[in-house]
Amino acid sequence: MDRTEVGALVRSAVDGDAAAWKALVEGLSPLVWSVVRAHRLSDADAHEVYQTVWFRFAQHLHRLREPDKAGSWLASTARNECLKVLKGLTRLTFTDDPQVLDRASEERTPEQSLIDSEEEAAQAERIRRLWQEFEALGERCRQLLRVLMASPPPSYLEVSAALGIAVGSIGPLRQRCLRRLRARMDAREAA
Amino acid sequence: MSGTHDDEALPEEGCDDAGFDGDLLEEELRQAAAVLDPVPAELRQLALGAYALHDLDADIAELTFDSLVDALPVRGVPDAPRMLTFRAGGLTVDIEVTGEGLIGQVLPPGPARVEVLGGPRAARPVTVDTLGRFTSDTPPTGPFALRLRAGGQVVVTEWLRA
Numbered sequence: 001m002d003r004t005e006v007g008a009l010v011r012s013a014v015d016g017d018a019a020a021w022k023a024l025v026e027g028l029s030p031l032v033w034s035v036v037r038a039h040r041l042s043d044a045d046a047h048e049v050y051q052t053v054w055f056r057f058a059q060h061l062h063r064l065r066e067p068d069k070a071g072s073w074l075a076s077t078a079r080n081e082c083l084k085v086l087k088g089l090t091r092l093t094f095t096d097d098p099q100v101l102d103r104a105s106e107e108r109t110p111e112q113s114l115i116d117s118e119e120e121a122a123q124a125e126r127i128r129r130l131w132q133e134f135e136a137l138g139e140r141c142r143q144l145l146r147v148l149m150a151s152p153p154p155s156y157l158e159v160s161a162a163l164g165i166a167v168g169s170i171g172p173l174r175q176r177c178l179r180r181l182r183a184r185m186d187a188r189e190a191a
Numbered sequence: 192m193s194g195t196h197d198d199e200a201l202p203e204e205g206c207d208d209a210g211f212d213g214d215l216l217e218e219e220l221r222q223a224a225a226v227l228d229p230v231p232a233e234l235r236q237l238a239l240g241a242y243a244l245h246d247l248d249a250d251i252a253e254l255t256f257d258s259l260v261d262a263l264p265v266r267g268v269p270d271a272p273r274m275l276t277f278r279a280g281g282l283t284v285d286i287e288v289t290g291e292g293l294i295g296q297v298l299p300p301g302p303a304r305v306e307v308l309g310g311p312r313a314a315r316p317v318t319v320d321t322l323g324r325f326t327s328d329t330p331p332t333g334p335f336a337l338r339l340r341a342g343g344q345v346v347v348t349e350w351l352r353a
Contacts, residue, residue: 033228127223
């Protein structure tokens with residue numbers, strides 16, 4: 001989302017404009033969800049972190065020092081909450097949730113069950129393969145790409161806040177990770 | 192999250208990006224995420240409803256201590272209670288969250304009204320003694336905050352995940 005637009009929406013929401021709040025949720029909730037997903041939390045933890053982030057954002061709305069950077073605020077708050085969850089888990093249980101890891105291989109989303117025509121089935125199959133290869137990437141690439149694929153695309157400032165990495169390193173790392181993913185897809189198709 | 196993977200340890204294989212369109216692949220990933228891992232509809236709805244939590248009349252009590260972050264884990268005590276401290280101006284609230292519920296203390300000690308919030312519409316009053324001590328036998332699940340009225344001040348603690 002465009003930063004000046006975000007800043008204006010925050011200011012309108014502070015003044016009581018519910019439509020502005022709605023626009024903020026539409027524009028930035030995919031980013032928050034991507035950050036939570038990038039950290040591989042269980043579904044239950046992911047849901048709670050997502051809610052906590054939005055509750056706190058509503059609470060702090062009128063106190064944001066830089067309303068233009070609300071996206072970065074949300075991204076770094078989500079990251080911090082995810083890290084807290086992971087910290088709490090390491091003392092108790094193993095964090096890998098097989099349900100999350102197997103998500104792409106289970107054909108259980110309503111979108112998929114609606115697909116009937118062959119063309120759509122081929123497209124769905126391609127998406128499923130892409131997702132599997134994405135999930136099989138190394139942790140750094142998987143995290144970065146999961147955040148980058150939010151819709152609308154996040155700014156590098158937001159990505160930096162989401163993952164705690166320098167803005168300058170995002171471009172080169174992105175290119176490298178996408179190239180790896182492409183290579184995996186090519187290898188799979190050749191096999 | 193310091194996971195590494197063999198294929199990331201390899202040296203960069205040249206920088207020949209001719210013919211490789213990263214933007215296109217990223218866009219395909221974006222489409223895949225929209226189908227396979229979208230924001231769940233109920234969560235989007237909860238975020239919309241969170242607007243009701245924007246409250247200009249209450250001060251925010253900021254989290255100044257969280258045992259999950261600021262304390263070393265106690266050896267041999269895997270289920271140590273979560274200790275939290277919030278501050279707003281001269282008011283301090285200490286909370287201990289356990290599997291059995293929640294114990295708290297408002298400082299400076301004195302009468303107060305305390306509610307446990309669980310979202311935009313869920314508020315549960317708890318009993319506070321004259322010295323500002325309170326107990327709840329319902330452990331908070333998911334995001335929670337406390338709303339306090341003490342010494343003429345209305346304060347809400349920062350939202351937190353129990």
